[in-house]
Amino acid sequence: MSGPWKDHLAALRRVVDAELGETVRVEPMRRGQYDTVSDPDRPAFDIDAAHLRVSGGQDDLGGVGSRSWSTLIAGGEAELHVDPDAYPAALTLRKGDQVVATDRSGAPRFEVARVDPDQRSRLVLQMSLKS
DSSP states (O other): OOTHHHHHHHHHHHHHHHHHOEEEEEEOEEEOSSSEEEOTTSOOEEEEESEEEEEOOEEETTOTTOOSOOOEEEOOEEEEEEOTTTOGGGGGOOTTOEEEOTTSTTOOEEEEEEEETTSSSOEEEEEEEOO
């Protein structure tokens, strides 16, 4: 996309994020010897993201209609849309990084499962709820 439309779209994203934005804390992670640890090469940062959609709940380990399992697991999923022009550090995000929804009750923590950089105007992070 080039020309005035790109500038108009960037201005629109800034306005929407300023009005409807929700602050999230991004914590880049790397694989440690036994677990994931903070990545010292990529510092944590805050983002005002306009769209954090959380869905999911509990799921039966045995599948639909199964009565053989009595254990339920958390199956929360989330999708975060980020303006990469306003937050260029978001372009360094990758699978395993963590996002904390600081504006929400209990500040739920999510783990990035997939990064989709191919959207028209936003970077889309697909995430799963961390327990």
